[in-house]
Amino acid sequence: xxxxxxxxxxxxxxxxxxxxxxxxxxxxxxxxxxxxxxxxxxxxxxxxxxxxxxxxxxxxxxxxxxxxxxxxxxxxxxxxxxxxxxxxxxxxxxxxxxxxxxxxxxxxxxxxxxxxxxxxxxxxxxxxxxxxxxxxxxxxxxxxxxxxxxxxxxxxxxxxxxxxxxxxxxxxxxxxxxxxxxxxxxxxxxxxxxxxxxxxxxxxxxxxxxxxxxxxxxxxxxxxxxxxxxxxxxxxxxxxxxxxxxxxxxxxxxxxxxxxxxxxxxxxxxxxx
Amino acid sequence: xxxxxxxxxxxxxxxxxxxxxxxxxxxxxxxxxxxxxxxxxxxxxxxxxxxxxxxxxxxxxxxxxxxxxxxxxxxxxxxxxxxxxxxxxxxxxxxxxxxxxxxxxxxxxxxxxxxxxxxxxxxxxxxxxxxxxxxxxxxxxxxxxxxxxxxxxxxxxxxxxxxxxxxxxxxxxxxxxxxxxxxxxxxxxxxxxxxxxxxxxxxxxxxxxxxxxxxxxxxxxxxxxxxxxxxxxxxxxxxxxxxxxxxxxxxxxxxxxxxxxxxxxxxxxxxxx
Numbered sequence: 001x002x003x004x005x006x007x008x009x010x011x012x013x014x015x016x017x018x019x020x021x022x023x024x025x026x027x028x029x030x031x032x033x034x035x036x037x038x039x040x041x042x043x044x045x046x047x048x049x050x051x052x053x054x055x056x057x058x059x060x061x062x063x064x065x066x067x068x069x070x071x072x073x074x075x076x077x078x079x080x081x082x083x084x085x086x087x088x089x090x091x092x093x094x095x096x097x098x099x100x101x102x103x104x105x106x107x108x109x110x111x112x113x114x115x116x117x118x119x120x121x122x123x124x125x126x127x128x129x130x131x132x133x134x135x136x137x138x139x140x141x142x143x144x145x146x147x148x149x150x151x152x153x154x155x156x157x158x159x160x161x162x163x164x165x166x167x168x169x170x171x172x173x174x175x176x177x178x179x180x181x182x183x184x185x186x187x188x189x190x191x192x193x194x195x196x197x198x199x200x201x202x203x204x205x206x207x208x209x210x211x212x213x214x215x216x217x218x219x220x221x222x223x224x225x226x227x228x229x230x231x232x233x234x235x236x237x238x239x240x241x242x243x244x245x246x247x248x249x250x251x252x253x254x255x256x257x258x259x260x261x262x263x264x265x266x267x268x269x270x271x272x273x
Numbered sequence: 274x275x276x277x278x279x280x281x282x283x284x285x286x287x288x289x290x291x292x293x294x295x296x297x298x299x300x301x302x303x304x305x306x307x308x309x310x311x312x313x314x315x316x317x318x319x320x321x322x323x324x325x326x327x328x329x330x331x332x333x334x335x336x337x338x339x340x341x342x343x344x345x346x347x348x349x350x351x352x353x354x355x356x357x358x359x360x361x362x363x364x365x366x367x368x369x370x371x372x373x374x375x376x377x378x379x380x381x382x383x384x385x386x387x388x389x390x391x392x393x394x395x396x397x398x399x400x401x402x403x404x405x406x407x408x409x410x411x412x413x414x415x416x417x418x419x420x421x422x423x424x425x426x427x428x429x430x431x432x433x434x435x436x437x438x439x440x441x442x443x444x445x446x447x448x449x450x451x452x453x454x455x456x457x458x459x460x461x462x463x464x465x466x467x468x469x470x471x472x473x474x475x476x477x478x479x480x481x482x483x484x485x486x487x488x489x490x491x492x493x494x495x496x497x498x499x500x501x502x503x504x505x506x507x508x509x510x511x512x513x514x515x516x517x518x519x520x521x522x523x524x525x526x527x528x529x530x531x532x533x534x535x536x537x538x539x540x541x542x543x544x545x546x
Contacts, residue, residue: 022376062372062379068387072345096372098396099335100423103295106335114341123371125398125418127425145398150373152400155446161432161439173428 001118002139003206006090009055010231011273014266017258018056018092018208020238021046021078022063027243029250039067039074042250044081046242049251051086053258056234058092058208079115090234092208093117096145098126104133112140119143121186121208124170128177135179141206142183146170146198149188149211167194171201184208187226189217189235195225206232212261213240219261223268231272237261274391275412276479279363282328283504284546287539290531291329291365291481293511294319294351295336300516302523312340312347315523317354319515322524324359326531329507331365331481352388363507365481366390369418371399377406385413392416394459394481397443401450408452414479415455419443419471422461422484440467444474457481460499462490462508468498479505485534486513492534496541504545510534 010016021043025033028042035041047057059078064071082089093111097120098104111120112134119141122131134142147157147167157167164172174183187198189211198207207226211217212235219235226233237257245253283289294316298306301315308314320330332351337344355362366384370393371377384393385407392414395404407415420430420440430440437445447456460471462484471480480499484490485508492508499506510530518526 060372060376062370062376062383065383066379066387068349068383069342069345072342076341096370096396096399097335099333099369100421103333103335106339110335110338110341114339123369123396123398125396125429126369126421126423127428127430129423129425131425148373148399150399150402152402152404155400156398156434156439156442157400159434159442161429161434166429166434166439169429169432 001090006055007230009088009090011269013052013055014269015053015055015262016231016233016235016265016269017054017261018058018234018236019046019050019054019241019258020094020210020236021057021059021242022238023242024063025067027246029246029248031248037074037077039071040077043074043078045251046254047082047086049255050241050258051089053255053262056090056092057082058094058236060094060238076115079117083116091118092143093120096121096123098123098130100126101129101133104130108134108137112137119184121145124174128173131174132178135177135182137182140182143208144170144174144183144185146185147187147191147194149190149215149217153188153191168197168201171198175202186210189219189222190215192218192221192225195222199226199228204228204230204232206234208234208236210236213237219264219268227268227272229272231269235265274363279328280503282361282363284542286325286328287542288326288328288535289504289506289508289538289542290327290534291331291507291509292319292323292327292514292531293367293483293509294330294332294515295511296332296515297336298340300519302519302521304521310347310350312337312344313350316347316351318524319527320355320359322528323514323531324362326528326535329363329365330355331367331509333367333511349388352390356389364391365416366393369394369396371396371403373399374402374406377403381407381410385410392457394418397447401446404447405451408450408455410455413455414457416457416459416481417443417447419458420460420464420467422463422488422490426461426464441470441474444471448475459483462492462495463488465491465494465498468495472499472501477501477503477505479507481507481509483509486510492537492541500541500545502545504542508538
């Protein structure tokens with residue numbers, strides 16, 4: 001998907017919501033456990049109930065790998081369903097991969113070609129030649145971890161490297177990677193006060209912002225400091241939406257939670273329209 | 274597996290060789306492509322021919338994910354075969370994962386419990402709370418990326434963070450993580466000159482050292498600077514061994530290459546015995 005198509009979708013739906021499909025058999029409604037593929041059944045119901053309120057879905061791959069082959073099958077069915085039924089949706093494989101060059105190419109083919117995700121999250125620790133293989137795919141997006149939403153972000157990411165915080169060094173150097181037009185960045189909503197500084201380095205790039213809701217980040221602050229004239233934000237909520245209810249009404253409860261966020265987003269978008 | 278069991282195996286086999294199972298359908302002998310599961314058939318033949326010359330196998334998960342469900346099935350069959358037939362072998366899931374706490378726990382369960390690997394490689398960028406969930410598993414080992422073998426290692430890892438190189442900061446801080454006795458580290462053989470400095474920070478920890486052979490690292494240098502009184506090294510070779518021949522003799526060719534390295538390792542081990 002092109003970035004323009006993503007922006008068009010955002011304006012059409014008045015939403016820059018990404019829903020995290022962190023599907024956990026211990027947390028989904030019990031009646032689904034009798035289905036042949038409970039993970040896919042849950043995802044399908046959530047997607048059908050919320051696709052008009054969000055622009056992106058983000059399965060965290062850990063939740064699928066945790067179930068081995070069955071999990072991988074549920075992941076394949078989920079992305080195939082999304083691409084067939086809702087082709088306007090931007091899909092994110094939250095995989096946080098990264099390896100030496102030829103191995104990164106394997107991951108890129110797996111997620112971009114075979115599974116046909118629009119994007120993947122990548123860890124920057126191994127540097128340029130571990131990231132560039134992902135950037136070589138046209139209209140596919142590489143979402144580099146910059147400043148994550150967890151406490152451990154302060155261990156290395158905010159430490160100064162030759163006088164500049166490591167996350168800023170990642171932003172600055174990656175701008176010059178071959179294919180950098182395909183880069184987006186992860187910046188946690190719990191670090192909203194950093195967004196003004198971040199926008200000085202990457203004024204236009206899209207940011208994937210986790211941490212609103214369960215992790216405590218504020219949507220309003222994220223927009224104040226992070227929104228650009230062409231939006232530039234995908235704000236993710238996972239648990240707060242998909243586990244809004246554990247009963248038979250789980251899909252409509254998820255829809256209500258998604259609508260709450262979409263309504264707030266609509267207000268924020270009106271400020272740049 | 275306990276570290277003591279690994280060390281005992283090293284002395285018994287006079288080898289600290291790890292063989293990387295980076296199995297690629299484009300590179301394995303053509304006659305195997307007619308088998309029901311060519312990836313597993315290849316791995317099984319390599320393992321049967323080399324298990325007495327090495328102490329560890331390391332499938333890089335990217336190569337399996339690249340084939341989707343079939344790849345995941347081949348990975349499961351490979352680790353099941355290793356655990357059943359050669360339980361003395363130390364197994365490494367080269368996955369380079371790392372995510373926020375509860376998600377890291379999912380990855381840990383997938384690789385340590387369901388697949389029953391002895392260890393996994395982890396990227397440190399997200400800090401302490403992304404690593405500690407892996408350290409909570411008894412007799413399972415977390416191999417943290419410190420200084421990798423690729424060129425991109427110079428982008429961030431060797432840069433100074435408050436006066437100390439980032440990879441040293443990772444070594445130093447991770448020593449104090451809860452469960453740090455389960456930590457090992459990745460240090461590339463192409464950076465052997467750094468090993469003396471590394472040993473000042475982590476005198477006893479095991480290092481997984483990729484990059485000997487195809488990537489240009491020297492076994493002798495790695496041992497000179499990195500070996501400890503209790504060995505402390507697992508040296509990996511992937512392509513140099515498993516793709517020694519593309520013909521029907523591929524397994525015996527791999528055996529010969531493994532024996533070459535094992536013979537050199539035996540000499541190095543004699544210096545500390």
